[in-house]
Structures are given as C-alpha cells and as structure tokens.
Amino acid sequence: MLELLTCSEMAAADGRTIAGGTPGIVLMERAGQAVAERVLARASGRLRVAVLCGPGNNGGDGYVVARLLAKSGHDVAVHALVPPDRLRGDAAEAARGWAGAVLPLEGWTADGFDVVVDAIFGAGLARDIAAPVDSVIAAVNESRAHVVAVDVPSGIDGDTGAVRGCAVEADETVTFARRKPGHLLLPGRMHCGRVHVADIGITDATVADLGVRTAANAPGLWSDMLPRPDAAGHKYKRGHLVVASGGPSRTGAARLAARAGLRAGAGLVTVASPPDAVAINAAQLTAVMVRPVDGAEGLADILGDARFNALVLGPALGVGEETRRMVEVAAAAQRHLVLDADALTSFAGNLAGLWQMVTSAVPSGVVLTPHEGEFSRLFGEAEGVAQARSKLERARAAAAASGAVVVLKGPDTVIAAPDGRAAINENAPPWLATAGTGDVLAGIIGGLMAQEMPAFAAACAGVWMHGAAAAAFGPGLIAEDLPEMLPRVWRELLELLFSTGN
Numbered sequence: 001m002l003e004l005l006t007c008s009e010m011a012a013a014d015g016r017t018i019a020g021g022t023p024g025i026v027l028m029e030r031a032g033q034a035v036a037e038r039v040l041a042r043a044s045g046r047l048r049v050a051v052l053c054g055p056g057n058n059g060g061d062g063y064v065v066a067r068l069l070a071k072s073g074h075d076v077a078v079h080a081l082v083p084p085d086r087l088r089g090d091a092a093e094a095a096r097g098w099a100g101a102v103l104p105l106e107g108w109t110a111d112g113f114d115v116v117v118d119a120i121f122g123a124g125l126a127r128d129i130a131a132p133v134d135s136v137i138a139a140v141n142e143s144r145a146h147v148v149a150v151d152v153p154s155g156i157d158g159d160t161g162a163v164r165g166c167a168v169e170a171d172e173t174v175t176f177a178r179r180k181p182g183h184l185l186l187p188g189r190m191h192c193g194r195v196h197v198a199d200i201g202i203t204d205a206t207v208a209d210l211g212v213r214t215a216a217n218a219p220g221l222w223s224d225m226l227p228r229p230d231a232a233g234h235k236y237k238r239g240h241l242v243v244a245s246g247g248p249s250r251t252g253a254a255r256l257a258a259r260a261g262l263r264a265g266a267g268l269v270t271v272a273s274p275p276d277a278v279a280i281n282a283a284q285l286t287a288v289m290v291r292p293v294d295g296a297e298g299l300a301d302i303l304g305d306a307r308f309n310a311l312v313l314g315p316a317l318g319v320g321e322e323t324r325r326m327v328e329v330a331a332a333a334q335r336h337l338v339l340d341a342d343a344l345t346s347f348a349g350n351l352a353g354l355w356q357m358v359t360s361a362v363p364s365g366v367v368l369t370p371h372e373g374e375f376s377r378l379f380g381e382a383e384g385v386a387q388a389r390s391k392l393e394r395a396r397a398a399a400a401a402s403g404a405v406v407v408l409k410g411p412d413t414v415i416a417a418p419d420g421r422a423a424i425n426e427n428a429p430p431w432l433a434t435a436g437t438g439d440v441l442a443g444i445i446g447g448l449m450a451q452e453m454p455a456f457a458a459a460c461a462g463v464w465m466h467g468a469a470a471a472a473f474g475p476g477l478i479a480e481d482l483p484e485m486l487p488r489v490w491r492e493l494l495e496l497l498f499s500t501g502n
C-alpha cells in the first residue's frame with residue numbers, strides 16, 4: 001500500500017477496473033460510501049451537513065455522500081457549482097439518486113453546519129481556483145464545521161501538492177485505492193488533515209500492472225535490505241566508513257557524520273582529518289578513529305586500502321578545487337559515496353564535472369544530499385529540472401541528470417534514483433531543521449552503505465531513521481542528540497522486521 005498514484009495513474013486504474021467489468025458508478029458509489037462512513041463515524045446526534053459539489057466526478061461522489069447521509073437521518077444540504085442537468089456520465093447518474101434540492105454553490109455560507117463535505121474538485125483540478133469558488137473555499141476555511149475532503153482538498157493539485165490559488169483546509173481527506181503525491185508533498189499535506197485510503201475495488205494487481213515508480217518512504221520499502229547484525233559477523237564485515245573533516249575551526253560536522261555512521265552500524269569509522277586538526281578531532285572522538293589525511297593526495301593514499309569501502313565527503317570540508325579533487329579520488333576508487341554540503345557546492349554550475357565523477361563511481365553507488373539551496377546551485381540548469389512541476393519531479397530529473405541517487409531534503413524530503421524510482425518521506429518533525437542535522441543524515445546513509453546496503457535503499461532508510469530519531473527525541477533537539485537516538489530506532493526497526501518475519 002506504499003505506492004503513490006498520480007491523478008493520471010489513478011484514472012488509468014479506474015479505467016482498467018471499469019474495463020474489467022466494474023461499472024464506474026459502482027466505483028463512485030463505493031467512494032461515496034467511504035466518505036459517508038467517515039462522517040457517520042464521528043456523528044453523535046443529527047448532523048447538519050453541507051455537501052459542496054463540483055462539476056465532475058468529484059461532485060458525483062458528493063451526491064452519493066449526500067444521499068447516504070440523508071438516508072441515515074441527517075439534515076443534508078447540497079450546494080452545486082453547476083445544476084445537475086449539466087453533469088455527465090456517472091456524476092449525472094449519482095445526482096439523479098439525490099432526491100433533495102440542489103442549491104447554488106455561489107453565495108454558500110457555513111452558518112450552522114456541523115460538517116462540510118468538500119466534493120468540488122479532486123483529481124480533475126486543472127487551473128487556479130477562481131470566483132465564485134474562491135469565496136466558498138474561504139467560507140469553508142473560516143467555518144467551525146468539521147471538513148471532510150473527497151479525494152483531494154479542493155484547490156490542491158493531487159500530483160504536486162501545490163495550492164492552485166486557494167485550497168480547502170480539511171480535517172480529514174478520504175482518497176481512493178492509494179494516496180497521491182499531493183497528499184505527502186507540502187503544502188498539500190498540510191491541507192489534508194488525516195488521510196484515509198478507501199478500498200473501492202481497485203486491486204493490488206491493477207496497481208502493480210501500472211508499473212508505479214513512486215512510493216511513500218516507510219520501512220516496508222527497504223527493510224528487507226537493511227544490514228542485519230549477525231552473530232558471526234565481526235566489525236570488519238560491517239564496512240569501514242571514512243568521513244573527511246574540515247580544518248581546525250570546522251571539525252564538528254565531520255564528527256557528527258562519523259558518529260552517526262557508527263550508530264548506523266558501520267563496523268569502523270575513521271575521520272580523515274587535515275594534519276592541523278588531528279589533535280582537535282582526536283580529543284573529541286573515542287570509538288571513531290582519526291587519521292591525518294592531507295587533501296586529495298592523502299585521501300588517494302589511504303584509499304589504497306580497499307577496506308575503506310564508503311566515504312562521506314562534504315560536511316564543512318570547504319568549497320573549491322581541493323574538495324573537487326577529493327571527490328574525484330573517491331569516485332575513481334569506486335567506493336560507496338555520499339556527497340553533501342561543500343562537496344555539492346564545489347560542483348555548482350559544473351554538473352558535467354559531477355556527472356564524470358558519478359559515472360566513474362556508479363557501480364558502487366553515489367548519493368547526493370542537497371538541501372534546496374544546494375540543489376538549485378547544482379541542478380538549476382539541468383535537463384528537465386526547470387520544467388519539473390513538483391519537488392518529486394525535480395528530484396527525479398536531477399537523479400537522471402547526475403546518475404546519482406538524489407536526496408532533496410526538506411519537511412517532505414524526496415529520494416530519487418536514476419532509474420526513475422522515488423520515495424517521499426513524511427516522518428520528519430519540524431524540530432529536525434536545526435544546524436548539523438544534515439551532517440548526521442549524510443553519516444547515517446554512509447554508515448548503511450558501508451554495510452553494503454544499496455544506494456537508493458540506504459538513502460530511503462537513512463532519511464526515515466533520521467526523521468524517526470528526531471521524532472523520538474522531541475523538541476529542543478540539537479544535532480548531536482540524533483546519533484544517540486539511533487539505537488532506539490534500530491530496536492523499533494528490528495522489532496518490525498521480526499514481527500513481519502522478513
């Protein structure tokens with residue numbers, strides 16, 4: 001159930017189900033039933049319900065809801081953007097099932113309604129909301145009624161999560177078969193309230209046949225690829241992560257990443273430190289080792305030892321030629337590579353140069369972990385990125401353009417692989433946005449890759465563990481708290497693994 005369906009994929013799933021013998025009106029009936037059940041679940045006593053219907057099938061769902069709630073004895077008013085005789089197909093049939101009056105949507109006010117069912121626009125939203133719908137949406141949002149959105153809150157683009165002019169702020173959203181990217185991407189996620197996914201008869205096989213490449217990021221997506229602590233295993237079997245440190249005044253970032261890598265399960269972790277920062281690093285590290293490594297030259301020397309199988313380059317490393325050369329050395333050595341912060345900015349405007357590195361490293365896997373600013377500096381001109389309609393598509397285009405796994409960070413981090421797979425993360429609490437947490441994420445991903453977890457899976461798992469660690473700690477979190485929460489996240493994951501037996 002982790003797959004996410006775009007509006008067009010949903011329509012295709014609809015079409016195949018209908019072609020398979022389930023009439024569209026049955027799908028609409030089931031959709032309306034699912035929404036009505038949500039309203040009834042919270043009903044105590046007779047409710048005054050306003051059902052706001054649009055001109056398409058979203059509105060059609062609304063007419064089914066109105067009929068079912070009226071049949072259950074509630075006081076239902078239907079307000080429609082177009083008169084029922086302007087409806088077509090299944091929506092027209094659903095409207096015929098509504099015996100009550102149909103009042104105009106224009107001029108609707110929320111006075112006295114307990115519940116508003118938003119059935120104005122769903123997957124067919126095609127342009128910005130205009131009058132008179134905009135003032136109706138304002139009235140819904142100002143009301144004290146409990147708002148239940150059908151499929152997608154009206155005004156939210158189901159594929160991108162964008163607000164098209166204005167949008168309903170729902171308390172609950174009932175969608176069908178699978179969630180859409182717009183239910184997870186911001187700001188759409190903030191408009192949905194609690195999202196319920198109703199089964200309306202679209203089978204898993206139908207969804208699988210669509211070849212869907214987008215998913216919600218959750219353990220079910222990658223838990224079978226998580227490194228397992230095995231009794232016979234010894235630390236050398238769990239890889240050796242190298243994290244390059246910045247100079248004497250900028251060593252903390254590397255230590256955050258290094259500690260995170262160790263807590264993520266890497267057998268050994270070494271901070272490759274400029275000679276003049278070794279003392280500082282050594283004074284602050286215990287289980288993490290420190291080695292004097294002088295720039296790209298020094299890195300090439302230590303990478304002669306194949307046991308160093310994964311690297312994190314970038315946190316406070318410094319922007320410029322030396323960092324670019326360190327990336328080049330690590331890529332040529334074909335080690336698992338996480339490029340963050342300064343390693344990304346060092347390639348700003350030189351995507352071709354980065355592509356060179358990545359393709360020479362690609363068998364071992366490269367993960368880039370930009371935040372929005374680093375992303376636009378690196379990928380602003382990349383093919384397909386400027387035209388992308390959503391954060392999901394921007395990350396996908398960047399992964400294709402760079403040949404690397406791209407983690408486009410934010411409250412709705414998107415992880416995209418060069419082969420088109422993508423996942424949207426939704427467990428990051430707002431307090432995760434604090435200095436140094438990006439260094440920790442790079443370390444977690446590096447630590448998982450040191451244990452030979454494939455790049456895309458390691459990036460998804462790392463992002464999820466990072467959010468879970470922050471959620472477990474709570475507000476007031478600072479970056480150094482994060483690695484210390486990972487053992488608890490591991491316990492949670494291992495319990496999940498053993499409970500689901502995979």
Ligand SMILES: NC(=O)C1=CN([C@@H]2O[C@H](COP(=O)(O)OP(=O)(O)OC[C@H]3O[C@@H](n4cnc5c(N)ncnc54)[C@H](O)[C@@H]3O)[C@@H](O)[C@H]2O)[C@H](O)CC1
Binds near residue numbers: 010055
């Ligand atoms: N399997 C399923 O998911 C099912 C989904 N159902 C519902 O069908 C809608 C999609 O219906 P559709 O007719 O394609 O589009 P909408 O009802 O969302 O839009 C109606 C119509 O509105 C016009 N329009 C678009 N944008 C605007 C605008 N800004 N202002 C004015 N008018 C606009 C445009 O012509 C659209 O066609 C889906 O969300 C589900 O709720 C099925 O009922 C059950 C199965």
Ligand SMILES: [K+]
Binds near residue numbers: 152154
């Ligand atoms: K809606």
